[in-house]
Amino acid sequence: MSRTYKRARWALPLIFFFSLSLRAQRLLACACGCQIFDMGIAEMPTTFDSTRLTLQYSYMDQDEDQSGSALTDPGTNPDKRITTQFFTLDLAHQFDHSWGVSAEIPYWQRYFVTDNNGAVGVTDAQAGTTPDIASAQVNTLSDIRLMAMYTGFSEDMSTGLILGVKLPTGPFRVDPLLDRDTEPGTGTTDLLIGGFDRGRWSEDWGWYAQTLFDAPLYARDGYQPGNNLDVVVGVHFDGLDAWSHLKPLLQANVSLRGQDSGGGDAANGNADSGYQDLYLTPGLQVGLGSSIQATGFVYLPVSRNVNGDQLVAPWLANAQISYLF
DSSP states (O other), X not given: OOHHHHHHTTHHHHHHHHHHHHHGGGOOOBOOOGGGGGOSGGGSOOSSSOEEEEEEEEEEEEOEEEEETEEOOGGGOSXXXXXXXXXXXXXXXXXXSSEEEEEEEEEEEEEEEEETTXXXXXXXXXXTOOOOEEEEEEEEEOOOEEEEEEOTTSTTOOEEEEEEEEOOOSOSOSOTTSOGGGSSOOSSOEEEEEEEEEEESSSSEEEEEEXXXXXXXXXXXXXXXXXXXEEXXXXXXXXXXXXHOEEEEEEEEEEEEOOOBSSOBTTTBTTTOOXXXXXXXXXXXXXXXXXXXXXXXXXXXXXXXXXXXXXXXXXXXXXXXXXXX
16 A cells, blocks of 8 residues: 555545534534435446446435424424425546546425414414415426546545535525525535545455535525535445345445524524434445446434424435446
């Protein structure tokens, strides 16, 4: 192992602690974050001088109400349900062993249900009001992400650094029923910084780790989303690959979202924003010939803590198929 590669092994922990320090500067009426779906071994470059086209589908149905670390009476949250399907086109190109770029173009289908007469913390019956249920269906492009990768620490490109931006391409006034934290776009340009590392314990067992920090650079129309940090650590078993091309995966996903600033619920401000989540995420990867690879995950919450009162999903799902050329 070269000295350069040994030094690169320190890159991921340094990025992680740097991200935490930024998060401390400013630690959603919905506890969600689509960045979690872009983390894992399927996102890491594995081939030299290649282009990868990926189609990704992710699903999240937030129909449970939570306060702190416990589920609560859904009648105390005016928002009743947020069902979102994410369709993402990801194009990545590796110029050589050292440099690569990628672009992610997401499309959202979001169904949102709320009670216009509801109030946070009390039911309609307690407040003496009649429910006024309204819904909105949103189908639109969201915020595009552009990233550059440096993978020149070793010949196998197993360690890399990521630097990029999230552009304010998604609408943030798409429907008057939606608060700013449930809109498809944030209206802000965000700095993205992260890294990844992977290795092997044996011929059959390997591991990987990745982190990505999202820091909005300014407020837009009085609203600035909180900083977001995602970390994933996973293992894969390659013992089945010789005859089935199947690779079982198991990873832990940590997602930390800071509290938003401005633009929150009119009655409750930003008290109902920000969370700390831990998911256990089993998955499966399969090779479909020499150029096609499919990967799927189910995200199961192990520990979840939200600020205030928020809608959460009992599970999340993600599937993607990639073509290398």
